[in-house]
Amino acid sequence: MASDPAPNPHATQAEVEAARSDPKLANVLYHDWEADTYDEKWSISYDERCIDYAVGRFRAVAGDEDWPYQRAMELGSGTGFFLLNLMQGGVAKQGSVTDLSPGMVRVALRNAEHLGLDVDGQVADAERIPYDDDTFDLVVGHAVLHHIPDVPAAFREVLRVLKPGGRFVFAGEPTKIGDTYARKLGQLTWWLTTNVTKLPPLSGWRRPQAELDESSRAAALEAVVDIHTFDPSDLERVAREAGASEVRAVTEELAAALFGWPVRTFEAAVPQEKLTMGWRLFAYKSWLRLSWLDEKVLSRIAPRDLFYNVLVTGTKP
DSSP states (O other), rough: OTSSOOOOOOOHHHHHHTTTTTHHHHHHHHHHHHHGGHHTTTOOOOSHHHHHHHHHHHHHHHHTTTEEEEEEEEEEESSHHHHHHHTTTTEEEEEEESSSOHHHHHHHHHHHHHHHHEEEEEEEEETTSSSOOOOOEEEESSSSSGGOOOOOHHHHHHHHHHHEEEEEEEEEEEEEHHHHHHHHHHHHHHHHHHHHHHHHGGGGOOOOOOHHHHHHHHHHHHHHHHOOBBBBHHHHHHHHHHEEEEEEEEEEEEEHHHHHHHHHHHHHHOOGGOOOOHHHHHHHHHHHHHHIIIIIIHHHHHGGGGGEEEEEEEEOO
């Protein structure tokens, strides 16, 4: 960590403009910007709720054989949400967090220390992972592949650092169709919320304009860092062509996504103190019920391409 660059949490407008033509710079600026508030923004925690979610995503695509993996790495770890919760859930013993954003690596290591987990980490480019061949038993990632300019190169690097027989699991990647309706719902919800709260009776629900402006600048970067959406079959093909075996993709969240994206956007647009525990429980329990509907009913009758998230796994021969 001594040689890692310092985080830059407040990008200037000039830096934002420069990043529009440089996806990697945009990723660093955007995620440094979001690092200290990212867990709150996305309702990330390191308790039973998110442990169950992370382990459930892993089990849905990769099963529960070979647990615990001795050494695991998270690619594009962000604040450590996926790996740290998988470790708490018994999936892996030791961990390494990597991210292009120095701010995210710093927060992930801080979270790991607070949880008492055996984790190291460093700033890393997914297309040039700074670890030796055959290092890890497991590589994981959550909502990372769609940020990487050269996804095939990243898969080749993942397979290089995996030990023979090692497994990768990537979750939380947007499908082509899912991303389309999620973005439109988010944009509509943001417009409605920020305009309705201009009315005097609802002014207490309006965030200060400076915060809304900063969120809009962050959203401008978000549009740059979100490079890809995926067709599940194409994602399987890319992994196989990189040299992976036992490749499998599954999708999830249709009704849950149609509900979840407006809720997340609304929560980002209003003062946090307005989001009571009652609201948070309503949102979470509603998402759980709709996820059950997706898994038990809709997954059996709807094409997998309609669902919002794609998860993919494979092994190194």
